[in-house]
Amino acid sequence: RGAGPIQWSVINGEAVTGVTTMYMDVGMDTGDMILKAETPIGEEETAGELFDRLCLIGADCLADTLALLKAGEAPRTPQDEAQATYAPMLTRELARLDFARLARELHNLVRGTSPWPTAHTAFRGKLLKVHRARVAEGFSGEPGVILDGKRLIVGCGEGALELLEVQQEGAKRMSAADFMNGKRVSAGEKFDN
Structure with a gap:
């Protein structure tokens, strides 16, 4: 529930996400579920790439939902409140890379904030956006x-x-x-905080 469920599923390192059609309710995304469809999240997949895939899955789910509603056969499955999580709005500050964190967490942050607000750090006093990254095994x-x-x-x-x-x-x-070639970056240099 909330403003950024796709991005937060990637940032949190989830393996699976999906789409759900639901009845309107007074709360935010709290209505009874009609249909849902799950999909795995690729280990290198960005939030933007996942969004594009979920659009197609969601279109199919919506078409099936409309057919069920028209036939008067749409189910009503109450949500389990104990399973509900909240995905707050993304901010530029959230996307700042703090290298004191785990490499896996930062990898997920880079993926989850792509294309916006884009993970970033600073190098030699200038903002440096990071569009793609991966965990460097053995380092x-x-x-x-x-x-x-x-x-x-x-x-x-x-x-x-x-x-x-x-x-x-x-x-x-x-x-x-x-x-690295253009800026003549060398081992031992440090990113700004």
């Missing part, structure tokens, strides 16, 4: 420190995160390799 180091001279791998509170696509303020979106 660990001081949070916020670049651990590799060829790949943009950053130490986290646990593990490390490899930044794959970035965009520094005033520049275009690019691969991390192009960013």
